[in-house]
Amino acid sequence: MATRFNIRMAGVGGQGVVTGSHILSTAVIHAGGESTIVPFYGSEKRMAPVESYVRVSDEPIYEIGEITFPHIIIIFHPQVITHGKSYTMPFYFGLKENGIALINNDGPMKLHRDQARELEERHAKLYYFPATKLSLEVAGMDLATNMALMGCIGAITGLTSVEALEQSVKDRFLGKGFVVSGGTAALDSVVERKFKKKQELIEKNVAVIRAGWNYAVDHGWAAPSVKRSEATESVTA
């Protein structure tokens, strides 16, 4: 039987929802799996709703289009829930029975009682994960929030590894063929200025990914085969 996760990621403009989904998708392929992504957003601006649909599997994927009934939803920003900044309302719409909601927040959120009841009825697993806090602690900036979430989800699905995630971060920031839009290119240069060298940028991002990965393992969210990842000697580009 195929291991298959349909993941719906919802966040706001500038958080790297689409970049994060590219990195996860590429990392699953690097690890020998299959993956497709469908990004979905309106005009490109900060704090506007963004969704990205990622399918990961260990078998070929034929399905196309948006994901209506996800196994996993990832909420990049609490405002997706509190302000309804999402193309999908309520944020858990279509979540499968026993599905996972990975939410970037420092501790449990107070949900509306109807929403809490509906989530309970479908036996949803709510994982509150302080991704932005972790990014600030490990990398000294909040722009690696997406990396923390991708590390975390990588461990939850068990379809990739920290090494493969690292490789896809390198592909993304060192590769020549990656095409990004103007807004994303501007954000890239902000990130690059923050770190003196791309080398450091990659090391920090990978450190955040590893922290996210280990957070999932430590909290018992990870797939059974997944182990903690310890940093080896310095990362080389």
Place this chain on the structure above:
Amino acid sequence: MSEAQKTGPQSEPATSVSPAKAETKKDPHAAAKQQKVVTPEYMFLEAPRTKEFITGSEAAKEAIRRSNVDLAIAYPITPQSETMQLVGVLYGEGYVKEYYRGEEEVGVMAAIAGGSRAGVRCYTATAGPGTLRGLEGIASWPGHRLPVVAMFTCRVVNAPLAIQPDNIEVSYLLNCGMIVFHAENQQDMYDFTLAGFVISEKNDVTLPVGVCCDGFFVTHARGYVRMQDRDMKLPPREPWRGAVPVLDAENPPARLSRDAPVQKSNFMAYNIHAVWQQEVWAAVERSRKYINQYMGGLLTAENVEDAEAIIIASGSAAAQSREAVRICAEKGIKIGLIKVRSLRPFPTQELRKLCGKAKLIVVPEFNYVGWLAKEVATAIYGFSNAKIIGGPRVYGGQSMPVELIVDEVESGLTGKKSTNVAMSQVMGASAADHEAMGHFMRSI
């Protein structure tokens, strides 16, 4: 050439002419000139292929690169795909001999007709509203017996304005008298386009081929495509092989009408037009053997022998159905999949053979009217006792959740009432009960 040999217009020695530059400028057509003609049989069946990860538009471009196309005409407007823009790049590289932007789709389709009549290999692509605007011209191609390949990257055609995928426009093409293929993915876009030229130009066919796909899902998304080397191309069109003579513009008067009496309002006109239509549809029938030969059949069937339920789909619905089959199989349901590749001609005999034993047939579609379900029900009428569920259907650009298809299979087998498909769209022998009829009467 040395400096001393240069002379001006009066044979006076030229002194102010700059020295001849060395031939350093690279010929942009160099690679195209190197292409070798191979037989269609070698191209489709024997030539080794390599896999690339490209968009549907790029797949169409790569097919055109190897198709020896003489004339491509583009009309760029939203909604479109990048295909014609990419074919313009091929023109720049010398793979396509002529290329220009038409004034709009009426003009494009008329110009394509002119090109094909003059005996050259023609290609164009359009989408959604453009297909319907060009439909007067498109519908005249079969009657004029014009070999052409046109790509339809289906989009919403109805008001209010939308540019999302929805394959309702295929239903308008089905009754033109042209050959119509429906591509599931990028690989099909590539294969059907290449094979389309060869099939359309066969003497006993001499008809246009429409290659349809669900726009955006296929044209703008990437998939794996296995392609032959780009150093080979199909043989050129040999217009003398066609069923009707090409336009001879060098010996006036050029007769624009195929047969003058057809246009006269007399007794003869009816008979001639009737015979002409019969011949067009007979030619559609005769294309079957070439579709079998070059494309491996009008449909593909997987696991249908012992299946209690069969999903029949075309285009992107077939891709969604593959996942539904996987999920149903994991639940222990004996299920098969039939993907219809060719809508005209329609695989009637093949479906009658394959669907004889099935209890349930589910036909998911990306349009409101369910044109494929009607085709399927008509084809297997009297040859199968299966309950036929005409759905689930999505339209206006919606994605089709695989779970909807799985629901129809499960509820169809257990007799549970479907929540997604109207009872008037449930057909077949075992569905003919009073409740269904009542629902039908209420819904008209």
